[in-house]
Amino acid sequence: xxxxxxxxxxxxxQPLAAGIVNxxxxxxxxxxxxxxxxxxxxxxxxxxxAGFDMLDVGAVAARSxxxxxxxxxxxxxxxAVEGLARxxxxxAADTFSVEVARAAxxxxxxxxxxxxxxxxxMFELVAETGCGYVLMHIEGAPRVDRAAPEYGDVVEHVKxxxxxxxxxxxxxxxxxxxxxxxxxxxFDLTTxxxxxxLRRLPELRSLGLPLYxxxxxxxxxxxxxxxxxxxxxxxxxxxxxTVAAVALAVRGGxxxxxxxxxxxxxAMRVAGRIVRPVRSPA
Numbered sequence: 702x703x704x705x706x707x708x709x710x711x712x713x714x715q716p717l718a719a720g721i722v723n724x725x726x727x728x729x730x731x732x733x734x735x736x737x738x739x740x741x742x743x744x745x746x747x748x749x750x751a752g753f754d755m756l757d758v759g760a761v762a763a764r765s766x767x768x769x770x771x772x773x774x775x776x777x778x779x780x781a782v783e784g785l786a787r788x789x790x791x792x793a794a795d796t797f798s799v800e801v802a803r804a805a806x807x808x809x810x811x812x813x814x815x816x817x818x819x820x821x822x823m824f825e826l827v828a829e830t831g832c833g834y835v836l837m838h839i840e841g842a843p844r845v846d847r848a849a850p851e852y853g854d855v856v857e858h859v860k861x862x863x864x865x866x867x868x869x870x871x872x873x874x875x876x877x878x879x880x881x882x883x884x885x886x887x888f889d890l891t892t893x894x895x896x897x898x899l900r901r902l903p904e905l906r907s908l909g910l911p912l913y914x915x916x917x918x919x920x921x922x923x924x925x926x927x928x929x930x931x932x933x934x935x936x937x938x939x940x941x942x943t944v945a946a947v948a949l950a951v952r953g954g955x956x957x958x959x960x961x962x963x964x965x966x967x968a969m970r971v972a973g974r975i976v977r978p979v980r981s982p983a
Contacts, residue, residue, distance in 0.1 A: 702956065704911045705878040706791055706811035706833035713911055713956040716973040717755065718966050719793065720748030721917065721959060722785070724760040724777040730918050730936035733961050738780035745785045751963050752970075757814055758782055759795030763843065771800045783808040793835065797843055799823050806830050814913075814959075816843050816888070819866050821873060828874030835913045836870065838862055838885035847889070855894045856901045859884050864908060881911040881957060887919045892930055895921040899946065902953030914950045915959035917943050940964055948972040 702713045711717060721733050724741040728734050735741035745756050760777035761769045778794060778801060786792050786809025794805035797817035803826055806813070812833030815823055819836055827834045838859045840850055852858040863882050870880060884898045884905060898905070899916075906912050916922070922942040923933035940962055947958055947965045951972035958969050 702911060703878065704833055704881055704956070705831075705876065707806065707831055708811050709791065710878075711755075711791070711833075715977055715979070716951050716955055716969050717957045718753045718969055719755045719757040719913075719957055719959045720745065720751075720753035721961050722748070722756050722758045722781065723762070724758065724781045725762055727762045729762065729920075730961060732937060735781075738777060738784065741781035742784035745781070745790075746788060749788060749790050752966060753790075755791040755793060755812075755957075756785055757793045757795050757959050758785065758810075759814070760801075761796065761844075763795075763816055768844075771798050774798060775801045775804045779804050779808045782810045786810065793833065797823075799826055802826060803830075806832055814883075816885070819870060821869070824870045824873040824875050827870070827879060828876075831876075832879065833881065834870070834875065834879050835881045835883050836863065836866055837883040837888070837915075840889040843888075849889050849891045849894065852894065855890070855897055856904050859898065860905055860908065863905070867908070867910070877910065881913040882908060883913045883915055886914070886916050887921055890921075892921045892924045895919070896925070899950060899953065902950060902955060906954035906956075911956040912954055913957045913959065914955040916946050916950060917958075917960040917962070917965060919943075922946060944968045952976050 703710045722745045726736045735744045782805045792810045793812035793814045794810040795814040799822045802813045814835040816837045818839045918936045918939040922939045924930045948968045
């Protein structure tokens, strides 16, 4: 399987690591807050030197907070993308603003990680530019707190939802090879629903698209470790729970892992070699 980006194709014979770079001061994990574009470039290059395969760079905290004007988001994101893209590493722009996505692509990003579930305008931009695209499951507007809906069979629901959005994107000119799918862990999902999705990742992979899994230091991991959602451990105490989740996600078919830590990178590499044997040269 391959994932087609704006300027290259990524082979997914082995799982790949997308290192998280946040040009923010309010992202959920304080260990990944780069308050300026200059700091984001330095932090991103450290991830590249550590062996991460690509970078996922955003400038707006994903879960909640007041609206961020597009010009403010772009002012933080675009210089960081530009500086990191110069190093030759694939950069995905983490944004749900079409205006900001266009500016980031012009600055050198080769993919867009869109946590909004996609809009016609975003799909048209992706079709026009030929960039890679991460389509994430979400049941409403981003950055709005709400209770998780009742889904019945959550995996069947997410699978059907993603398939429907992929069909819309295709009708608007996006090639299947450009699309990766993300189940949206922690977004509109309970702890048990998150765990059920991870147990049954192969069912989502059966859609035939690269599976982009963002689970690093997520709230559901903190809830499992603490035994309750209300008492969940803070993000800074979720490293080793993330390592376990990463290894099992690889076993379930995850192709790209969006992660913070070198420990998770090591878990991904070893799990990948175990479950996806590399063919010896003829």
